[in-house]
Amino acid sequence: MKRFPFPARRALRPLTLSVLAAAVVLPAQAGDTLAKIASTGKITVAYRESSVPFSYLDGTRPVGLTMDMSNAIVAAVRKQLKRPDIKVEMQAVTSQNRIPLLTNGTIDLECGSTTNNSARAKEVDFAINHFYTGxxxxxxxxxxxxxxxxxxxxxxxxxxxxxxxxxxxxxxxxxxxxxxxxxxxxxxxxxxxxxxxxxxxxxxxxxxxxxxxxxxxxxxxxxxxGTPLQVEPYACMLRKDDPRFKTLVDGTIGHMMKSGEFTRLYTRWFMQPIPPRNVRINMPMGPQLKANLRNLSDRPAT
CATH class of the missing domain: 3.40.190.10 (Periplasmic binding protein-like II)
Incomplete structure (x- = not known):
């Protein structure tokens, strides 16, 4: 399919590797998501039922690229809190209820096909962008x-x-x-x-x-x-004004992108047969996402 150049008004906002690396050493403090997880002994991860190939159901099991990303973030949370016993609860969300369920504390993390834009940024925060679409x-x-x-x-x-x-x-x-x-x-x-x-x-x-x-x-x-009417980034969604958890999430995603793990997962979910019908989407990585892997950014669409 035809690809369009990355709009100048959405130029990348770099995130330094030093900031990303800090994710593994910051202790949890009261009032943040990490403290909530430590207190309850669980993290609630959202999933979508039909956002193929990001987050969708294969039978009753949520799978996809962003489910793999969510699993990596959960592993980072357990490591930082030194709590391998942290339990994971899964919560299905829709386009309509995903933001309310995040802001009211029902879910702690939503990684799927959510557009990172300025309007939503008034209610929530976003991690490093992981896809661009229109x-x-x-x-x-x-x-x-x-x-x-x-x-x-x-x-x-x-x-x-x-x-x-x-x-x-x-x-x-x-x-x-x-x-x-x-x-x-x-x-x-x-x-x-x-x-x-x-x-x-x-x-x-x-x-x-x-x-x-x-x-x-x-x-x-x-x-x-039809040609794309706009170009917008996808990103994992977090509660607003929780810099400690955002640092951990950005650190995890940033490491995946710089180490090549994200590219491997992209190939797995976009270029190889995927469940449940073992068919290929066959969509090579676009220029906007390639640029974002080089210069990590959480810049929103306007």
Whole structure:
């Protein structure tokens, strides 16, 4: 697929390795996530049910690239607290409830397909960016829809609580397209609307569309069309104003990126067959993410 140059307004904000390395020596203090985990003896990790290949269910088991990242962060927490007995509880979240469940303390960490942007940064903090994507359309291959102009008079599904809702709504208004937007509770529900003919297109981050199609019953019946409407970063989400936990998370992710472990995991989840159908998404790493591996950044989309 075509890739677009990294926007100048999202130039990388470097994070020094010295700061990242500090993650392994800071003790937990009262009032932060590490203190909460030490006190309760558990860490609650969020997962998504259909954000392929980042965080999704293989049967009843959450798997994916960001689940592997979450596991590495849990290991770092146990090491820093010197508590190998820390238990892990898993909590399913949706695009709509992920921020409330983080801010109210129900979950401690959310690594999935969450866009790091300035609006959300008013409520939460984000770790180092781990992916870059843009809004495109999933359609049936024989639908006659080849781009956004073909949406006139059509029904477009969008997942509730995602940045794609605002992006798509603005595009339809600005281009005077008489299309109806319908809200879905999650990505799987939105894709099902296209599968069953209740929607003509599903507007979502391109990588998630490729993942859903790859794991559908008939992948060749679907296509991803349209050029990306924007470029946005994904990042793990943390509670706001908790610099000690952010330092640990950034340190873990930064080490994975600099050591080559992240690249290995990327190859595993994007270039090799993945469960449950053992198909390949086959999406090589884009230039924005390659740049972020060289100059670690948590810079948000505007």
């Amino acid at each position: 809004t495109r359309l999933a359609v049936k291959a024989r639908s006659g829809i080849h781009g956004y102009a073909d949406l006139k008079g059509k029904v477009v599904a969008v997942t509730t609580g995602t940045t794609n809702v605002q992006v798509m709504r603005k595009y339809l208004v600005d281009h005077h397209l008489d299309a109806k937007m319908v809200m879905a509770k999650d990505h799987a529900d939105a894709f099902l609307m296209v599968e069953t003919g209740r929607a003509d297109a599903f507007a979502m981050d391109d990588v998630l569309l490729f993942g859903l199609i790859a794991n559908s019953r008939t992948p060749h019946d679907y296509a991803v069309v």
